[in-house]
Amino acid sequence: MGNQLDSLAQVKGTLIDLALRFGPKLLAAALIMTAGGFAAGWVARAAARGLHRLDLEPPVRMLLARVARVLVLGLFVIMALQNLGVELLPLIAGLGVAGAGIALATQGVLSNVVAGLTIIFTKPYKVGEYVGVAGVEGQVDAITLFSTVLTHADRSRIVVPNRKVVGEILHNYGRIRQAEIGVGVAYGADLTAALEAIRGLVQANPRVLAEPAAVIQVAALADSAVQIAVKPWVAVGDYGAIVGELNLRLVEELRRRGIDIPFPQREVRLLGGAPPVT
Numbered sequence: 001m002g003n004q005l006d007s008l009a010q011v012k013g014t015l016i017d018l019a020l021r022f023g024p025k026l027l028a029a030a031l032i033m034t035a036g037g038f039a040a041g042w043v044a045r046a047a048a049r050g051l052h053r054l055d056l057e058p059p060v061r062m063l064l065a066r067v068a069r070v071l072v073l074g075l076f077v078i079m080a081l082q083n084l085g086v087e088l089l090p091l092i093a094g095l096g097v098a099g100a101g102i103a104l105a106t107q108g109v110l111s112n113v114v115a116g117l118t119i120i121f122t123k124p125y126k127v128g129e130y131v132g133v134a135g136v137e138g139q140v141d142a143i144t145l146f147s148t149v150l151t152h153a154d155r156s157r158i159v160v161p162n163r164k165v166v167g168e169i170l171h172n173y174g175r176i177r178q179a180e181i182g183v184g185v186a187y188g189a190d191l192t193a194a195l196e197a198i199r200g201l202v203q204a205n206p207r208v209l210a211e212p213a214a215v216i217q218v219a220a221l222a223d224s225a226v227q228i229a230v231k232p233w234v235a236v237g238d239y240g241a242i243v244g245e246l247n248l249r250l251v252e253e254l255r256r257r258g259i260d261i262p263f264p265q266r267e268v269r270l271l272g273g274a275p276p277v278t
Contacts, residue, residue: 029080036076044069058127063120063145115162116145124165125172130236132171134164139236153240176209177239179232183250184225186260191218191226194259198230201253205245207238224265 048065120143125131130139131150136158138150148165150158185194195216202214212233219229230250234242254261 029083032076032080032083036073036080039076040069040073043072058143063117111163112146112161115166116143116147118166119143119148119162120145124170129175130173130177130239132173134160134168136160137171173236175236176233177236178215179234179239179242179246181230181232181243181246181250182219182227183230183247183254184222184227184261185254186262187226189226189259193257194228194254197253197257197259198228198250201249202230202232202246205232205242205249207234207242207245208232209234225262 044065047068048061052061119125125140127140127143131137136150136152138152138158140148141151141157142149145162147162148160150160152158183198185191195218199214199216202208202216203210208214209232214230214232216228216230218226220227230246232242232246251261
């Protein structure tokens, strides 16, 4: 019984000694980290407000604000470790070895991050533009360090890893697209009147942009009709609707004006008489 009491007293004394030796340092480290959290948040918010005034993309502003937050927090972590008496050089060496192992294990993730940084700083496309890449296309909804999110015309979302974007052929339509519609009129029709009717119809559509001007011209002399190309410029969001609207209005307007839209047809002539039947 006496030995147990002596052991408990020894443990108690050890704990009190450790508390007296390291308690103030732990408390100071906790206070430093708490202050660091507040300071890092304040610096990140201040950086975001300051960067908002510059002509930078939202992902760039977000990245720089996060970097500022991490740097400030890292500074306070170093101060807390120094207060605890931790040797930083061996710790940094250990973190370097661990970082190398983590980098080997997460090559795909890191390649996405590097590609994301490349996209953010080179700006091959911006949020709101319509792009086609890696066999898919859509309007850019978000650009992060790991992926690019596209919104398809059918309102679905496409998440493209950034490493699939960098190094691939990228088609950036921007914020407007040129629709392409073809209509055929009879060879005997008044082409000048047909072109004027089509031009007035296109200009009256509220989805069609005034600039750049729509291209309306004779495109080809086909087998059964004169093909007229109608290529108006519209906003990306109106691209899907404009083709159907103009096709309907073109048919109605040309019929109203008496301009014939011929059916596909082909004239076949037999030269020479048929062989006699014996």
